Amino acid sequence: MNLHESKIRFLEETANKIRKTIIEVLVEAKSGHTAGPLGMADIFTAFYFHILNHDPKNPNWEDRDRLILSNGHICPVRYVTMAEAGYFPKKELMTLRKINSRLQGHPHRTALPGVETTSGPLGSGLGQAAGVALAAKMDGKKYRTYCFMSDGEHDAGNTWESAMFIANNKLNNLTAVIDRNNIQIDGFTENVMPLESLRDKYESFGWHVLEIDGHNMQAIVDAVNEAKAIYEKPTVIIAHTIPGKGVSFMENDFKWHGTPPGASDMPGEPPKAEQAKLALKELRTLGGKIKSEHE
């Protein structure tokens, strides 16, 4: 089903707004990851503003869809999207990583309603999602479980143990989304520990595999709809994304994986204020482009 032109524009503009807020929040926090959150802003926006069956005012609603974030380090994008969707006041975003904050550096379930699981240590999100999806099957619940994962965490054995389990138990109510941005802390994934062919690996594990442009709203929505229609298998959506999306000097550069804009240990980068200013300027330009494309 094609999204209405105005809906696509709304989603794209919301995602860009979220990117700008991510930069502002990370500058204030003085630490945290940059590339992943920017790269996943479109997907998070599509889910929170179109796909998920959820209620920001009632985050513990029993029948809500569950969105489990396995690679917890990209939580700035989740926090910003949740605030934008109305889970909590936006001003609270500026407490990220500070003392007494509900916004822990890596998300903590009991600290902030709506984050679903505590995560950060890689490779353990897909298993938790499997447990949540299995509980739904046992109880005849109709909610769907989504698991967002990084590509890098496919180095971890636990991920593949879970992939095997999910296929064996035919958990078709679970859809995994892999942020295939090709970077991890130590470098490009194919240099650190080659993952390709990721598609073949999942197919041989008994999954239905879809590959999409992770910045195309229509493609994201279509893939999720297709996943819902696949009955015999779980589906994994390999979303090709550009890490650092929207900021030219951050895009596709693994140095930005775990660094906030302006961190002192970034050799050869502009100083903090200037860097953030530059990033925000580029995102404003991108915002202008989105606007003109839809007019």
Add this chain to the structure above:
Amino acid sequence: MINKEAKLSPEVFKDDIKQAPTRNGYGEGLLVAGEADKNVVVLCADLTESTRSEAFSKKYPERFIEMGVAEQNMATIAAGLGISGKVPFISSYATFSPGRNWEQIRTTISYNDSNVKIAGSHAGVSVGPDGATHQAVEDIATMRVMANMKVFVPCDAVEAKKATVAAAKIWGPIYIRFAREKSPVFTTESTPYTPGKAEVFWESKKPQCAIIGCGPLLYNALLAAKELEKIKIGTIVLNNHTVKPMDERKIIEVAKKCGAVVTVEEHQVAGGMGSAVAEVLAKNYPTPQEFIGMQGVFGESGPPNEVIEKYGMGVKDIVSAVRRVVKRK
């Protein structure tokens, strides 16, 4: 002499006392817990028979989840079930769970506050012939150090059943430790059991030392108390089945009454139940203490009792430790 209120088996000191492994109590407890609560589910990592998950898997196949040899995955899937209204028990050998999957337990069960029960079988060197790879002697330490985790160490099959049933009713992460080998069944259905409450099993008229034990070795502590009584050294034997949260009040009370303590556990003395007792006493009532347990070495293959004795956890070792610590007063 035996504390009558403990309602121990009348056969407690008979040579032919009934024997059963504590893992049997787990299997029986699961059936009771499963009947009482339809949300109880059991996961097992390819060790269904030997962890005694089998009876549950037959009675409630729709609530039994076979994991294959994947203990890390078992912890994470249980974590997901435990935050979705289920009461999962994960079953394997303690060296693998909570051994191999410690970080998953820390992040996705304990910190995540998921309602998961971790059943570690084959704990201690009494595993015997399988050797040190399968003898968990670190699990009490690695579990009790974890925030939000409770630790139960039942002393016989009857208490193991009670601990399993109790764990299903207490919300939150709990580690329960079981043994492979048969050991005397010296408690009864009437023996008082409340998690977090230590029970006096033996009390002499003028006790000079408190023997604080947990797990099947507690039976050796009772035998040692009987021997010591003959040479006029009175003792108290305390069943310290809940290592965390520990019954601090009772520990301090027996330390004050006796002035000396020997702790007994089939576990490394570093970080184990004895260390936990020492932490309580150092802060509240510093008391001379001797530690029966593994002294920083791995076990080895052999008949269970011979391994126990070789590594200094036999009755005579407990008797010597009591004599030593009494002299230190």
